Every structure is written in C-alpha cells, then in structure tokens.
Amino acid sequence: MARYFGTFGGQYVGEVLKPALFELERAMTEILPGSEFRREYSHLLRSYAGRPTPLCRADNLTRELGGAEIYIKLEGLAQTGAHKINNALGQVLLAKLMGKQRVIAETGAGQHGVAVAASAAKLGLECEVFMGSADIERQQPNVFLMKQFGAEVHPVEDGSKTLKDAVNAALKCWIEESSRTFYVLGSALGPYPYPDLVREFQQIIGIETKQQLSDMTGRLPDTVIACCGGGSNAVGMFSAFLDDPVRLIAVEAGGTGDKPGEHAVRMGKDRTMGIIEGYKSYFLQDPDGQVQLTHSISAGLDYAGIGPELAYLGDAGRIEFARATDSDVLEAYSRFASREGLLCALESAHAASEVLKQAPQMEKGSILVMNMSGRGDKDIFITAGRLYPEEWKQYLLREAAK
Amino acid sequence: MRNIKIMAHLVAGYPDEASCIQAIHALADAGVEIAELQIPFSDPTADGEVITRASQKALDAGFRVRDIWRYIDTAKSLGFEEVHVMTYGNIVYRWGVRSFLEEMHSRGITGVIVPDLPLEDDDRFYAAAREIGIGALPVAVPNMTPQRKALLKSTASEMVYAALRQGVTGRSTDITGESREFLRSLDIPKIYAGFGISSREQVLSLEQFAYAAVIGSHITRALGSGRNAYESVRNAVERCL
Ligand SMILES: Cc1ncc(COP(=O)(O)O)c(C=O)c1O
Numbered sequence: 001m002a003r004y005f006g007t008f009g010g011q012y013v014g015e016v017l018k019p020a021l022f023e024l025e026r027a028m029t030e031i032l033p034g035s036e037f038r039r040e041y042s043h044l045l046r047s048y049a050g051r052p053t054p055l056c057r058a059d060n061l062t063r064e065l066g067g068a069e070i071y072i073k074l075e076g077l078a079q080t081g082a083h084k085i086n087n088a089l090g091q092v093l094l095a096k097l098m099g100k101q102r103v104i105a106e107t108g109a110g111q112h113g114v115a116v117a118a119s120a121a122k123l124g125l126e127c128e129v130f131m132g133s134a135d136i137e138r139q140q141p142n143v144f145l146m147k148q149f150g151a152e153v154h155p156v157e158d159g160s161k162t163l164k165d166a167v168n169a170a171l172k173c174w175i176e177e178s179s180r181t182f183y184v185l186g187s188a189l190g191p192y193p194y195p196d197l198v199r200e201f202q203q204i205i206g207i208e209t210k211q212q213l214s215d216m217t218g219r220l221p222d223t224v225i226a227c228c229g230g231g232s233n234a235v236g237m238f239s240a241f242l243d244d245p246v247r248l249i250a251v252e253a254g255g256t257g258d259k260p261g262e263h264a265v266r267m268g269k270d271r272t273m274g275i276i277e278g279y280k281s282y283f284l285q286d287p288d289g290q291v292q293l294t295h296s297i298s299a300g301l302d303y304a305g306i307g308p309e310l311a312y313l314g315d316a317g318r319i320e321f322a323r324a325t326d327s328d329v330l331e332a333y334s335r336f337a338s339r340e341g342l343l344c345a346l347e348s349a350h351a352a353s354e355v356l357k358q359a360p361q362m363e364k365g366s367i368l369v370m371n372m373s374g375r376g377d378k379d380i381f382i383t384a385g386r387l388y389p390e391e392w393k394q395y396l397l398r399e400a401a402k
Numbered sequence: 403m404r405n406i407k408i409m410a411h412l413v414a415g416y417p418d419e420a421s422c423i424q425a426i427h428a429l430a431d432a433g434v435e436i437a438e439l440q441i442p443f444s445d446p447t448a449d450g451e452v453i454t455r456a457s458q459k460a461l462d463a464g465f466r467v468r469d470i471w472r473y474i475d476t477a478k479s480l481g482f483e484e485v486h487v488m489t490y491g492n493i494v495y496r497w498g499v500r501s502f503l504e505e506m507h508s509r510g511i512t513g514v515i516v517p518d519l520p521l522e523d524d525d526r527f528y529a530a531a532r533e534i535g536i537g538a539l540p541v542a543v544p545n546m547t548p549q550r551k552a553l554l555k556s557t558a559s560e561m562v563y564a565a566l567r568q569g570v571t572g573r574s575t576d577i578t579g580e581s582r583e584f585l586r587s588l589d590i591p592k593i594y595a596g597f598g599i600s601s602r603e604q605v606l607s608l609e610q611f612a613y614a615a616v617i618g619s620h621i622t623r624a625l626g627s628g629r630n631a632y633e634s635v636r637n638a639v640e641r642c643l
Contacts, residue, residue, distance in 0.1 A: 003524075010524055012491055014448045014517045016543040016568055018550065158454050159444060168454075171447050176569040275491040275518070275525075276445055288467040289496030290444040 003192040004280075006315070008308035011191040013278045017171070020178035025193045027098050032200065037097060044089050048122060049079045051086075051204065055212035055369075060339040061359070068222065068362035070355060072342065073209050075233065076375030080115045080145075082345060083205060083233045083373045088115035088184060090201035092123050095182030102126040105184040106170040108135055108163030108229070109299035109347070110142025111374060112186030117149035127151040130169040134161040135299055141378055160293050163303045167277050187230025188307035191278030195235075195309055202236025209369060210240045217367065223247040223358060226371040227350040228321070229264075229300050231307035233373035238319065247320070249358070250310060251350040253296030254323035260284070264294040266306040267314050267321040274305070281311045297326040297382065298346035300374075324353035330386060332356055333376065345374030346382065405609045409436035409486065409594050410639055411618040412625075413453060414473045415460030416442070421631035423476050425621070428635040430480035433643065436594075436614055437477045438515070441470050441489035448490075448517040448541075450572025452619040456626065467493055474509055484512035486539070486594075491518045491525075499527050503534050513537030515563050521553045528557045539563040539594065544584045551588060561592045564612065566599075572619045574598040577607045585611040605642050617642055 003010055011021060031037050045051040054077065058070040075083040088105075095103050103125050107113030113129040120127035129146055133155040136143055146153050159165040167190070174183045188198040213221060224241055226234040228250035238248045255263030266282045274283035276291060284292040284304040296302040306314075313319040324332070329346060332353035336342045344352050348371070355370045362368060376383065384392040410429045415422055429437055442457035442465050449457070470487065477485045487506055494502045494516055506514055514536065519527045521540055531538035540557050542564045554562065564585055566575045575581075575598030585593055585608070595608050596616025605615040617639065624638035625631055 011520060011522075012518045013520070014543070015521065015541050015546060015550065015554075016448075016565065018520075019545055019547070158451075159458060164445060168445055168447050172450070172570045175448070273495070275495050277447065278518070280495075283492075285492070285496070287496070289492040290461060291492075 005309045005312035008281050008312045009192055009195060010280045011278065012275050012280065013191050014175065016175050017178070020174065021191060021193070027094060028193055028197060031094060031097050037093065041090060041093055044093065045086070045204070049085050049089060050077055052208045053077045055209055055216065057216070058340050064339065065356065065359040067360045067364065068358070068366040068368035070359055071213060071221070071367065071369045073205060073237070073369065073371045075205060075371060075373050076345060076348070080111070080118050081375045081378060082111045082115065083202060083236060084112045084115035084186060085119070086204055086236070087186065087198050087201040087232060088112065088119045091182070091184040091197065092116065092119040092125060095184070096123050096125060098182065100125070100180055100182040102128070102181045103184050104128045104130070104170050104173050104181055105186060106130050106163065106166035107186065108166065108302060109378070110135065110139040110146065111300060111378065113151070114142050114145045114149070116184045117146040117151035120151065121149045128154060130154050130156050130166040130173065132156045132161040132163060132165045135163065135166070138382065139299055139378070141381065164277065164291060171278070187232040188235045188309060189230045189279055189281070189305060195279070195307055198232050199235050199239060199309065202232050203239045205233065205236040205371060206238060206240030209237065213367070213369065219367065220244050221246055221369040222362065222366040223249065224369045225249045225251065225351045225354050225358065227251045227301060227347045227373060228306065228310065229303050229347060230305070231310040233371055235307060235309055237371040242318065248318065249320045249322050249354060251354045252321060252323045253298060253301035253350060254325040254328070255295040256326055261293040262295050264296050264302055264304065265323050266304070267311070276305060279308050281308045282306055297329055298350065300345070300347040301350060322354050324350040328353040330383070333383060334387065342372065343376035344372055345376050346379045348373045404605070404643065406605060406612060407435040407614040408605065408642065409438050409614040409616045410434045410621055411438040411440060411488070411616060413440045413442055413456040413460055413622055414470050415463060415465035416456040416622065417459060417625055417631070418463055421625065422473065424631040425625060425635040426473065426476050426480065428632045429639060430482065432636050432639045434639060435482065436484045436486065437482045438486040438488055438616065439470065439473050439477065441467055441487065441493055443490040443493055446490055448570055450570040450619060452572050452622050452626070456622045467497065471509065474511065478510050485510065486513040486515060487511050488515040491516055494519070494527065495525065499525055500530050503531050503536050507534050507536040511536060513539045513561055515539045515541070517541045521550070521557050523557065532559060537561045541565055542588050544568060544581070554588070555590060558590055560590065561594070562588060562590045564588060564593050564595045565597045566595055567597055571597060574600065575604070577604050582611045600642065602642055
C-alpha cells in the first residue's frame, strides 16, 4: 500500500506513534482479508447495521425540478443514523480481532462517536470518546446517546474546542497508551493507513448504489453528489465510480460567508497545503500555518482539513467541488422533508442543496444520485430553533420549568 | 559540579512577550547552558496540557511566527552555549523547509526539533539540514525497535532529542535503569534527554548518559503561576541545578 495519494497523505506523526501505526498496517493486511473478519463484518452489516440501505427514487422532486431523475441513497437508515456505522463497526471489529480491549475516538457532530460507542457496546469493548466542549454544547442528544451505549465522553477544552481539537486529544491519548487501545478514526483522513482503512469500510456505499441503480435502471448514473467534511461518505460513495464516465461532485460547507472563520471550504481557489494531524493535505490556515477557525451549521462538516485522497482527486480534476451556504442548506432540508418525506442530516442537506441546483440543468432521462449520509433527527435542536424560533424556545422553556 | 548540561525550554510569547524575555534572562542568570525556544502552533499533538495551553495563550495574544527572531536574538545576546528551536511540521512547511533551516542557521541556531516530521524524511527536512550544516534533532522514544533506532542514527548524525517515556510532554517521569539503557542503546554522541524533568535528582541521574537534561513543562508551569516571571523561572530552574 502506498503512503501517499500523489503528494497528499503520508504519516506525519511522532516516532512514538509509529509502532501503533505499523501494527495497524499489519492488521489491515493480515486480519482484514481473512475469512473470520469477512464473515463477522458482513454478518454485522446485515443483521445489526441494516445493510444494504435502500436507494430511493425521489419522484416528487424529479417532477418538480424537471431535469434529471433523482435517486437518493439512504445511509441515514443505517444503525445510529448515518454512514459512520460502516466504518465504526469495521474498525471496532478489527480492534477486537487484534486483541485490543479499549477503543478511543474523536467526534465532532457526535455521529461517529455514537457509532463507535454502539459498535463497542455490541462487540464488548471499552469505549472513550473525545469531543470538543463547543460541540458538546450543540450536540447534547448525541452525548446522551454515547453515554447510554456505555461510552465515557471526555470534553476537550483546547483550541477551538471542536473536531480538530478532539482529534488532537484522541491522538494524545493514543500516544499515552497504544498497547491495549485502538484509535477508531472517523473520517478518511489522518496518518496513513487510516485514509485507506476508512475507504475500505465506506466503499460499500458506492458498491451497493451502483448495483441497486443498475437493477432499477440498467445503467450508470450521470452525476453523483455527496457532502464533504473529512470526506468519508464522499470517498465511500465515489470510489465505485472513479473509473466510470460519471460526474462526481463533493459539497463543502459554505457557512455564512467567505471570510476566515465563516465557512469550511478547503477546496476553494486559494488552496493551501499543510501538514496537520498526521497528514498532508489542504487546510484552512493563516499565512503562518496556524489552523483557522471554521463554521458550518452542520457540526460534521465544520473541519479545517480534507482527506488526502479527495484533495488529490480534486486537484486531478476527477472530483468537482461545490459549496452550500447555511441558508441554502436549511432550504434544502425543508424541501426534501416536505416533498420526499426524507429528513436529511444537516451535513447531507449540503448535498441536497447541490441536487436542487444540478437537477434542473440536466437533461430529462439523465440520472442524478445523491448520498444522504445521515438522517436529521440529531439536528432537531438546531433546525427547530432556526425554522420555528419562537415556538421552539417556548417549548424548551416549558420543558425546563417542569 | 554538575556533569551534564541543562537545556531549558520556553514557549515563545508565553505568557506575554515581556515576561517571556524576562524568563530568558532568568535562564541565563541561573547558569543554564542551552535554551530551547518553541514556536507556538495551534495544534501541537506531541505536547501535554501545559504547553498546549501556553501555545494557545501566546497565539491568542497575537504571536506571529516571525516574532521568534526577537526571542532568538535575546537568547543569542545572553551568551547561551547553544540555542535550539522547536516547533511543528506545518510551521516549517509553510515557512518553506529549506528557507526555515537556512534562516535559522544564519541566525546562529544550533539545532531544530520538529517532532512530527518523520525519520523517513519525505519532505527532505533532515537531508536539507545536513546540507546546510544545522542540527536537526529527531525524537527518540523508548518503544523504538532496533530497526527504527538504526534509521534514527543515520538521520540524526550526532544530535538527538530523547523522550524518557512514552506519552506527551508534561507528566513527571521516573528515570530508571531502563531509561538509561535506552539512552545508551541510541549510540549517538549528543543526547538531549527530557520529558517530565523537574528535580535535581532526575537531572543527576542522567549524568554520563545524556549530554543535556531538558527541562520543559516545569518552567512553563512556573510561568503560569502569575507571579513575577523572572523570579518564578529562576526558582523553577534552580531546583534542578
Ligand atoms: C451525517 C453525516 N454526514 C457527513 C459527515 C461528514 O463526514 P465525512 O465527510 O467524513 O463523510 C458527518 C460527520 O459527522 C455526518 O455525521
């Protein structure tokens, strides 16, 4: 396996973590292809995670937008509500077969943390999750869920108190103790071999989609759209189509504006390479190389770096990048709910917003596939607060007074 | 007489410029031979809470990377035997690997320590340092395999920073026979050994096994006490001499 995608990726960690990463690489080549892992993993995906997830034809939106036929991959129907479970189950199972007793994870929105906590509960491993205290504030429901699954949640008070700081904290915890501990990284980034490991477990999204679409229509899609934080759902969806004549669009968080701290667009015009959190890729940073603050209405896309494979494919022109602003996202969220009965996670609603832009421009009879990476139940404290501010506030006040 | 040199570490710009400059004076007046100045980085993955928070505080107060020259110039003017600079890969990468090393060399820096640039040297950091003639100290850790130690030795030329235990900076360290055996096994002439050193006993236990004992978080912790920077640092260091 190569450590780089072009010039992106690598293994930029202190010497102290090298043995743990070598051990992981060895486990990937020895345990992953083995029949024990294969059998157990596919059993878990079917009987626990709810795979395969459906590919749903969005008839009402197709009619309304008047262009491409729209199909939506419902990753939100997977256990714990997002694609994150594919990777979490895979890594936790790998940890178990490596003989580890404890898993640790970072989480931003909390979706990865919840998926890891559930997987650890299912497979009988201890679980500790690092989460920025700012994210804990805005994603309380997920903190509650992680605790229900028996995980210990550590608030991280460093830096911006968000996802990047949670990654740092998890890395530091792993530096302290790696012999009985496995670090379950949640997106297609970090030091080699994590980007490969995460793709390995997420590529099922694209493989299933391709088969399902072929069964339904007998053909390939013309365009595939996914939202992009670190990039795990996008890589997972796109990898099955890389060699096909299919347009691939990844949607980043446009936030509230173009200034530093107002968005999380890493793949804009002024892309800057950096070496941060163990890998080389594009990062939002100031001219000194200090990581900049980011903003998105969705906690899961609110991250300064992008996975190395996606950055590489973006530079190579194989993947296009688009962005959706916070207000585009809320509009798409409401429209998908009212027209299709689908409640997108705010992250996925970035992809939904791009669907609203692309579909009308595409020819009738062409096919557009969107990955709905997660469902929106987790965001109700944000979306209800934005869409019905007064009613929601009154409700919260009544609840608090009980 | 102490038979080992002291390398004392400070986070540049912490707790503020004036106090940090005071702290450098305190190190010199206490008789510290070697100064190590850290350029603050927003995401310092090898550092524990004390240095992470100090770095953040310096950045919040407006520290810019090129401000490091003011701290370096102060240290150079005070006659330390060596001045080293520590930071993270991204700072060096954004500066430009080669120009960072050349500029540090021309300002009289003895060695640079960048713990997240790997021994495989994908970005030609160690190779460029050799060409330029500045020391680049890789970090050795106790859990290294013999193969990694061999790679370290070929990368390090003659200087290495040895972490005396696994983990990040900050926690105290028991220096044992095993620690000394680890240092001996590196087989490198100038070893700067640190992590968790805050006492004279620890320093003395490294005599003959290391060229210098590194005092890090202990000093930054003292600077965080809010008391007079010069006095706090001088007291903290003198406990170790
Ligand atoms: C539903 C959902 N989609 C997307 C993401 C973004 O991650 P990635 O880009 O790795 O898919 C997250 C992250 O928390 C998420 O919860």
